[in-house]
Every structure is written in C-alpha cells, then in structure tokens.
Amino acid sequence: MYEYVGNLHAHTTYSDGAGTHAVVAAAAIRAGLDFVLTTDHNVLVQGVEGYYRNPDGRQVLLLTGEEAHDMQRDPQRNHLLVYGAHEEMAPAAQNRPPQRLLDAVNAAGGCAFLAHPIDRAVPWLGEGSYSWEDWDLQGYAGIELWNTMSSLKPLLATPFSTAVAVFDFPGRLAGPDPDILALWDRLLAEGRRVSAVGNSDAHATPMRAGPLKRVIFPYEMLFRMVNTHVLLEHPLTGDWRADGGALLEAVGRGRSFVGYGLPGDPRGFHFEARTESGETLATFGGDVRPGQTAELRISAPAPARLRLIRQGEVVKEGYGTALTYRPSQPGAYRAEAWRAYRGRERGWAFSNPIYVR
Ligand SMILES: [Zn+2]
Numbered sequence: 001m002y003e004y005v006g007n008l009h010a011h012t013t014y015s016d017g018a019g020t021h022a023v024v025a026a027a028a029i030r031a032g033l034d035f036v037l038t039t040d041h042n043v044l045v046q047g048v049e050g051y052y053r054n055p056d057g058r059q060v061l062l063l064t065g066e067e068a069h070d071m072q073r074d075p076q077r078n079h080l081l082v083y084g085a086h087e088e089m090a091p092a093a094q095n096r097p098p099q100r101l102l103d104a105v106n107a108a109g110g111c112a113f114l115a116h117p118i119d120r121a122v123p124w125l126g127e128g129s130y131s132w133e134d135w136d137l138q139g140y141a142g143i144e145l146w147n148t149m150s151s152l153k154p155l156l157a158t159p160f161s162t163a164v165a166v167f168d169f170p171g172r173l174a175g176p177d178p179d180i181l182a183l184w185d186r187l188l189a190e191g192r193r194v195s196a197v198g199n200s201d202a203h204a205t206p207m208r209a210g211p212l213k214r215v216i217f218p219y220e221m222l223f224r225m226v227n228t229h230v231l232l233e234h235p236l237t238g239d240w241r242a243d244g245g246a247l248l249e250a251v252g253r254g255r256s257f258v259g260y261g262l263p264g265d266p267r268g269f270h271f272e273a274r275t276e277s278g279e280t281l282a283t284f285g286g287d288v289r290p291g292q293t294a295e296l297r298i299s300a301p302a303p304a305r306l307r308l309i310r311q312g313e314v315v316k317e318g319y320g321t322a323l324t325y326r327p328s329q330p331g332a333y334r335a336e337a338w339r340a341y342r343g344r345e346r347g348w349a350f351s352n353p354i355y356v357r
C-alpha cells in the first residue's frame with residue numbers, strides 16, 4: 001500500500017480565500033502534502049489542475065472540486081464538498097433540496113461529503129452555523145469528520161477565549177467535535193456506509209486590527225494540521241489525471257484515515273482485518289464476512305492510546321503501537337489513536353471503518 005497525504009477543502013481567490021491556486025500549491029508543498037484539492041464556493045475552477053513544483057524540486061498534485069450549496073436558502077446550511085465530478089454542480093444546488101445536488105454529483109461520476117456537518121455559531125462575532133440540516137438523504141460518500149477551521153469556532157465563545165485561541169490554536173485544538181464522532185457512529189449503526197475526511201477549510205484571510213494586518217491562519221499552518229491520508233495499491237504515476245482519479249476514487253470508498261500532524265507524523269497508522277494465518281483481508285473502508293475474520297488490528301507509528309470502536313461502543317482500548325481484537329459481532333468497526341501533545345491528549349488518527357457483515 002502507498003500512502004498519500006492531502007487536504008480536500010480549501011478556498012482561493014475564486015471565492016472567499018486570499019490565495020491563488022499557485023499560492024495554495026506552494027504552501028501545500030512546504031507543508032509536505034502530496035496533494036491538495038481546492039473547493040471554492042459554488043464554482044468549479046477548471047484549467048488549473050496538475051502537478052506544481054517549488055524551486056527546490058518538490059511537487060504537489062493540485063486538484064479542484066467545489067463546495068456547493070443553495071445560496072437562496074435562509075439560513076445558509078448544507079455545504080456539500082464535491083469531488084471528481086469534472087463539471088459545474090452549483091446550478092443543481094439552487095432552490096432545490098440537497099438530494100437533487102447529490103444525485104447530479106453521482107450521475108456525473110463524482111462523490112460528495114457533507115462539509116462541517118455540525119458547525120457552531122459564534123453569536124458575538126456575528127458568525128453563523130453552517131451545519132448540515134437536511135438528513136433525509138441518500139448517496140453521499142461520507143462526512144467531513146474534522147474541519148480545522150470549524151473546530152476553531154467552539155473556542156471563540158468569549159473575547160478572551162478568542163484571543164487565547166487565535167494566539168495559540170494548536171495548544172487549544174484537542175480533536176474532532178465529539179458530537180460529530182457520535183453522529184458518525186449513529187449513521188454507521190443504522191447500517192450505512194459513511195466515510196470520513198479531515199480537512200483544513202483554509203481561507204488565509206488577513207485580519208485587520210487598526211494599522212496591523214496579518215494572516216492568522218495561513219494555508220501552510222493549516223496544511224500541517226488535519227489532513228486525509230489515502231491508501232493506494234499502486235504508486236502515483238506523475239500523470240495528474242490518472243493520479244487524481246485514483247486518489248479521489250480511494251477517498252470516495254473510504255480507503256483513508258484522518259490524521260492530525262502536530263502530535264507527531266501519523267503516516268503509517270494502519271487498520272486491517274486478518275485471517276488466522278495473518279493474511280490481510282481488508283483495510284480502511286473494506287468489507288469482510290464475520291466468520292472470515294480472525295482479528296482486527298490497529299497499528300500506530302509511535303506509542304499512542306488506541307481505541308477500537310464498534311458503532312459508538314469502545315470494544316477495546318490500550319496504550320502502545322498495536323492493538324488486536326477478535327470481533328464476535330457484525331458491525332462497522334473503526335480505529336482511533338490519541339497522542340499527548342503539549343501536555344494534553346489529542347486526536348491523532350481516525351480510521352475509516354472496516355465493515356464486518
Ligand atoms: Zn462551508
């Protein structure tokens with residue numbers, strides 16, 4: 001398996017972001033990403049995709065999708081991340097229920113994730129909530145489990161907490177919103193296939209305070225934080241169309257995990273189902289039959305608190321670099337790793353489920 005790390009939610013000057021695609025690509029390279037996908041609001045930017053290189057020769061694959069929603073809806077809700085559709089999807093979102101947009105994305109061969117499904121309002125700053133609201137929905141690939149910028153909003157309850165969070169965001173960020181983890185487990189318990197992605201939602205907007213102007217959350221900083229780690233059976237080839245197709249197909253199937261880079265590099269985190277003789281049956285997003293699987297195995301690149309969760313219930317937990325469990329019941333099993341960083345345990349890696357059924 002070949003692991004590629006990328007970010008699948010960022011804004012450019014085509015919507016409310018401050019940087020061009022070239023600026024986003026250069027920041028992604030400096031942060032060590034293999035790919036980055038921009039999602040401007042209700043616009044699919046074409047003609048900018050491809051491999052970008054920095055002067056030192058390092059490169060990144062830049063892809064584009066979009067974040068589409070019904071702009072007439074009041075209040076604004078239901079932001080949908082659209083990947084791999086290769087055509088403008090925003091018109092299908094206008095004055096229609098989100099199912100129509102989802103159907104159009106799937107018909108175009110793309111896949112869709114519900115962006116920041118639970119998003120907190122910050123009333124004193126006039127910031128609204130952009131949660132997902134219409135849950136009578138079929139055909140989405142998954143949810144955005146961890147959106148870095150949306151994770152900032154609960155830290156902005158008062159002017160003082162805002163000053164602390166803006167000054168030291170990494171010190172305050174602990175993990176995905178527990179309510180989004182619980183939401184994911186509920187959807188899995190209903191028997192749905194729901195994959196997760198983790199993204200920045202970077203805008204790199206300059207903040208002004210009198211004569212001072214500063215970008216407080218630049219692209220590069222956010223690209224070092226929460227990302228999606230994609231597992232491929234074959235290495236990338238250098239052909240951007242083929243590589244983009246392979247990455248987005250894997251993202252849509254959940255052959256990935258969400259990783260947070262600051263507590264340590266989560267590359268190498270793994271979750272698999274194995275036979276008695278140690279043969280791999282399935283990894284992230286895979287399916288196995290109950291009688292087939294001797295054990296589920298989590299492994300981490302460094303010691304961490306590992307948890308195996310079946311539809312909201314922690315079935316095994318331990319500290320170290322590996323954890324195994326013999327599943328006795330069918331269900332969607334997922335793995336988590338939590339690691340200490342600056343004196344506090346942080347969410348480090350969140351696998352997509354292995355479906356035992
Ligand atoms: Zn959004």
Ligand SMILES: [Zn+2]
Binds near residue numbers: 009067201
């Ligand atoms: Zn966004």
